[in-house]
Amino acid sequence: METRLKEFINQYPFFCDLLEILDSAVYFCDVNGRLLYINKVAEGLDGYANEEIYGRTVGEAYGLDERTSPMLMALTTEKPVVDKAFRYVVNGREVYQICNARPVFFEGEKVGAYTIQKDVTQLMEVIEQNISLQKKVFSPKEDDLAESRQDIVGADRLLGEHPVFRECKEMAIRAARSDSPVLLVGETGSGKELFARCIHRNSKRKDGPFLAINCAAIPETLLESILFGTSKGIYTGAVERKGLFEEAEGGTLFLDEINSMPLFSQSKLLRVLEEKEIQHLGSKERIKINVRIISSSNVFPEEAISKEQIREDLFYRLAVVNIMIPSLASRKSDIRLLTKHFIKLYNERFQKHIIGLEDEVLRFFLDFSWPGNVRQLKHCLEAAMNLVTDDDLKIKMKHLPAYLLSGNNAATGGYIQKKPVDETKHLKYPEPESTGVFSTIFEKEKEEIIQALLENKGNVSKTAKQLGMHRQSLIYRIKKYNIT
Secondary structure (H helix, E strand, C coil): CHHHHHHHHHHCHHHHHHHHCCCCEEEEEECCCEEEEECHHHHHHHCCCHHHHCCCEHHHHHCCCCCCCHHHHHHHHCCCEEEEEEEEEECCEEEEEEEEEEEEEECCEEEEEEEEEEECHHHHHHHHHHHHHHHHHCCHHHHHHHHHCCCCCCCCCCCCCCHHHHHHHHHHHHHCCCCCCEEEECCCCCCHHHHHHHHHHCCCCCCCCEEEEECCCCCHHHHHHHHHCECHHHCCCCCCECCHHHHCCCCEEEEECHHHCCHHHHHHHHHHHHHCEEECECCCCEEECCCEEEEEECCCHHHHHHCCCCCHHHHHHHCCEEEECCCHHHCHHHHHHHHHHHHHHHHHHHCCCCCEECHHHHHHHHHCCCCCHHHHHHHHHHHHHHHCCCCCCEECHHHCCHHHHCCCCCCCCCCCCCCCCCHHHCCCCCCCCCCCHHHHHHHHHHHHHHHHHHHCCCCHHHHHHHHCCCHHHHHHHHHHCCCC
């Protein structure tokens, strides 16, 4: 069999050349599980030379068998193994990889198997360090110190006086009195984690840990091991690793962007919510947990369910309390309050003495669509505060980030599409005849609207969608620019 696999490799000499330029580790074994080839990435990862490992079994070299080695699993079952995450210890070093393995057939005969493995050891180390850091930095003591220095924004004092936002704050305080799951829905940057932290800090769990994980930022193959932990017996040389549910014991676990969690993992989460128990990967032992779950979605629940991003049964379990956080575009009356707060924050941090915004900057802020919400406003003001001089008393248009003045003010960049807001009731736009930077902005925006209307044969709804703005906002601009 070994000869047949060699024959296969020799028949396609360019094949090995291709494998050597991959950034993933590649392994080949024969039908007896003896290693015949590893590429340079695998050599660097494991500390073996190809010649040194040749002819050794996977068990001899790595201490793995058909249950723990994806390549041997594919060899034995004659079925592909897709995106399997596993750990192993080699030459005294623990390695974590995501593997795709397949059996190899040559002229209808099974001659071996191969696996292509992506090393995620550093990523896992970063994630584990982040969890440890969260436990330290966001402990009640550290959180109180941070708030006293105003290094964090929100927490127990979410900023906003808009009626809808105030109602959300009141709901959050009421939700803090129970242990029921909470689902926060809002656009990216609207403050979902701040609401989650506010609920935790006002709850009976405030002395316990608050841990957060963004489900969209973690590869789905790693998510379950991070959430549920891994068993000591799942691989040779392994150590028992706690998951986030155990790390957050007695406190709150915030699952950000739950709509990005794989459906299979959602089914496991549903069982955890119902049974209050978890199992480490690779173990049958059940572990009791005492954790409150707060989750968030940047997609409306109806849409997420219809697109099968969230299981319907899980949604009902997560959304016992459902708080819909308004976008900044729908509560622009809070911009003055937020701006004042951020300027005060950065005055202290940068030792500046800015007293506010120039009138044209305020008008611009009220007109801007803020696709990145409060987070974008905060970063915009931070950028401006870096550019003001000691002679400046107010932030001017020239201090704002260049991208804000690009003419694409209404772009939403894929964020949640809210019910259109009648901006004309509370916004006062500078007249189109204005000179200077506004004149340039208005002229460019007018040209873009005209071009989009022509492309869509005057269809206002299609034009608004193409431009990334609300239909009502487009109608207002059409009237403002006298487009007929």
